[in-house]
Amino acid sequence: MKIAAWNVNSLNVRLPRLLAWLEKQAPDIVCLQETKCENVRFPQDILLDAGYQSCFHGQKTYNGVAILARRDMAMSEVGCGIDDYDDPQARVIAATVDKIRAVCVYVPNGQAVGSEKFEYKMQWCRHLRRYLQEALMQHPELVVAGDFNIAPDDRDVCDPDIWRGQILCSDEERVTFRSFLSLGLVDSFRLFKQPPNVFSWWDYRQLGFIKNRGLRIDHLLISEALRSQCISSTIDRDERKGEKPSDHAPAVAEFRDRRSALLF
DNA sequence: ATGGCAATGTTTCATTGA
Numbered sequence: 453m454k455i456a457a458w459n460v461n462s463l464n465v466r467l468p469r470l471l472a473w474l475e476k477q478a479p480d481i482v483c484l485q486e487t488k489c490e491n492v493r494f495p496q497d498i499l500l501d502a503g504y505q506s507c508f509h510g511q512k513t514y515n516g517v518a519i520l521a522r523r524d525m526a527m528s529e530v531g532c533g534i535d536d537y538d539d540p541q542a543r544v545i546a547a548t549v550d551k552i553r554a555v556c557v558y559v560p561n562g563q564a565v566g567s568e569k570f571e572y573k574m575q576w577c578r579h580l581r582r583y584l585q586e587a588l589m590q591h592p593e594l595v596v597a598g599d600f601n602i603a604p605d606d607r608d609v610c611d612p613d614i615w616r617g618q619i620l621c622s623d624e625e626r627v628t629f630r631s632f633l634s635l636g637l638v639d640s641f642r643l644f645k646q647p648p649n650v651f652s653w654w655d656y657r658q659l660g661f662i663k664n665r666g667l668r669i670d671h672l673l674i675s676e677a678l679r680s681q682c683i684s685s686t687i688d689r690d691e692r693k694g695e696k697p698s699d700h701a702p703a704v705a706e707f708r709d710r711r712s713a714l715l716f
Numbered sequence: 717a718t719g720g721c722a723a724t725g726t727t728t729c730a731t732t733g734a
Contacts, residue, residue, distance in 0.1 A: 461733085462723055486733085488724070513724050514732075561734055601734070620734060653734070656721035667734075699722075699734080 453707040454479040455554065457597035457670050458691075459653075459700035463487040463518070466698055467495060471502050473691060479704065480522050481549050483556035483597040487516035494518070509533065509545040516542050517556045517598070521549045529553075535586070537579040544580070546587070550710070552678070553591030555584065557598035565622045573601070577628045585635050594675040596637060599700065601669050602629045604639060608668035610651065620667060637673040640685035640705045652687050653700045661692055672705045681707045 456479045460466040463484065474482070482504070487494070489510045499506050505523050509532040510516035521527045529548040533539055543558040557580065562573035588594055602625045606612040615621040633639065641650075651666025660666065674682055685705040692701040 465723070486723095513726095561732080563733085599734095618734095655734070658720060660721090669734080696722090 453481075453710055454704055455481045455483075455552075455595055455597060455672060455707070456688075456702045456704045457483045457485070457556070457599070457672055458702035459485040459558070459599040459670060459698060461486050461488075461698040461700065463489045463495070463516070464493075465696065467498070469691070469696065469698075471498070473688075473702070474502055474504060474520075477688065477702075477704065479520075480525065481552070481554055481595075482520040482702075483554060484518040484520065485516075485556065485558035485599045486514075487518050488513060489516050489518075507545060507547050509542045511542045514541065515558055517545045517558050519545055519547045519549075519554055519556050521547070525550045534579045534583045537576075537583070539576065539579075543576070544583075548591065551593055553587060553594045555587060555594065555596045555598075557596060557600065559599060559601045561601050562619050562625070564619050565617065565624070570619070574624065574628065577631075581628075581631055581635065584632065584637070588635055588637075588675060592675060592677040594637070595678065595705075596632070596671075596673040597703070598671070599669060600629065600671050602626065603667045603669055604629050604671075607648070608651070610649065610665045610667065615667070620669060632673060636676050638676070638679055640672045640674050640682050641668070641687075641703070643679065643682060644685055650687055650689075651701075652703055654692060656699050661697075670700055670703045672703050674705065678707065681710070683708055
């Protein structure tokens with residue numbers, strides 16, 4: 453079982469690449485961010501033809517999230533947004549897929565430390581934490597997948613000295629990231645020995661990808677109940693190559709086959 | 717010191733992203 457998180461930076465533009473990627477990687481669950489796609493325009497039928505059902509929470513121009521699941525899996529309990537938090541921005545969608553609760557998140561960027569958008573990011577994250585705490589109580593097998601817009605520590609930053617204290621890397625954001633983990637979640641990527649300088653986002657400008665000047669800001673956090681089932685967690689760097697890539701590469705976690713386990 | 721790329725709609729520029 454493979455679960456992925458991918459900020460596609462416009463589903464409309466990325467659809468050909470998404471379809472090719474689904475066929476190549478055959479993930480079971482995919483959490484998409486920055487679909488920038490209103491619900492009425494969501495390419496539900498095309499994805500169904502490709503073998504995936506979907507739920508989506510979009511808006512015009514900005515943000516937008518969706519969860520894809522293989523058609524033969526059971527998807528239920530779809531929830532949009534954070535409960536008891538009126539957020540005009542479409543940044544969260546959750547669904548239960550074959551007993552796993554998947555929460556797809558697009559954390560605000562924050563623009564600059566101390567800015568109004570930074571305060572929104574911090575407040576938003578406090579609401580997300582409360583929401584995840586509740587979700588964990590109801591669903592022990594939980595995945596929080598998406599674009600967190602936080603590089604958890606210096607290993608996740610191409611040039612820590614340049615980025616120190618900057619947006620995506622500030623202490624306040626890193627404390628916030630750890631506050632998610634303290635709920636009983638773990639960064640699946642760090643469960644495994646990883647090579648250095650693995651990132652999930654590279655600036656389109658200044659040959660950022662060629663020079664590997666990136667950040668690891670896209671994450672798959674998993675609950676304790678899923679930890680022992682997780683067998684790998686990687687970034688599909690190749691997806692950042694070629695024609696019209698997203699500026700983010702997908703994060704993919706693989707889990708031991710659950711179907712046999714369900715028999716007992 | 718600034719913008720540099722890409723996507724969107726308010727479209728031939730401004731805004732946003734990270």
